[in-house]
Amino acid sequence: MYEIKTQAFFSAAHHLLNYEGECENQHGHNWMVEAFVKGETLDRSNILIDYKVLKRELNNVLELLDHKDINEIPEFKGESPSSEMIASFIYSKLKEKIVQLSKVSVWETQTSCASYYEEEV
Numbered sequence: 001m002y003e004i005k006t007q008a009f010f011s012a013a014h015h016l017l018n019y020e021g022e023c024e025n026q027h028g029h030n031w032m033v034e035a036f037v038k039g040e041t042l043d044r045s046n047i048l049i050d051y052k053v054l055k056r057e058l059n060n061v062l063e064l065l066d067h068k069d070i071n072e073i074p075e076f077k078g079e080s081p082s083s084e085m086i087a088s089f090i091y092s093k094l095k096e097k098i099v100q101l102s103k104v105s106v107w108e109t110q111t112s113c114a115s116y117y118e119e120e121v
């Protein structure tokens with residue numbers, strides 16, 4: 001199998017629901033997002049997918065989040081917008097454009113990251 005990933009960034013505010021601690025108060029992050037593509041076959045250029053295409057589509061999705069209060073985005077209404085949920089949101093939007101997408105990781109800090117992927121059937 002081959003796997004590639006690209007990284008992109010966005011800044012946004014959020015606060016966690018049903019959580020006791022600092023993160024229940026509104027605060028911001030500069031999130032780093034990684035989008036992974038996996039596959040067995042390469043194209044005629046011997047690439048899996050053009051990084052440019054993956055990055056463009058990823059940035060299109062991140063525009064939905066950038067400089068927003070994530071709690072106010074309709075898809076998150078009433079949900080606690082954790083990094084796990086943000087990873088799932090990005091995965092489902094990006095999967096519509098990049099069918100070979102295999103995983104999305106969302107880094108909240110330099111050392112903490114949540115990922116979303118679907119088990120292969």
Ligand SMILES: [Zn+2]
Pocket residue numbers: 014023027028029108
């Ligand atoms: Zn946070």
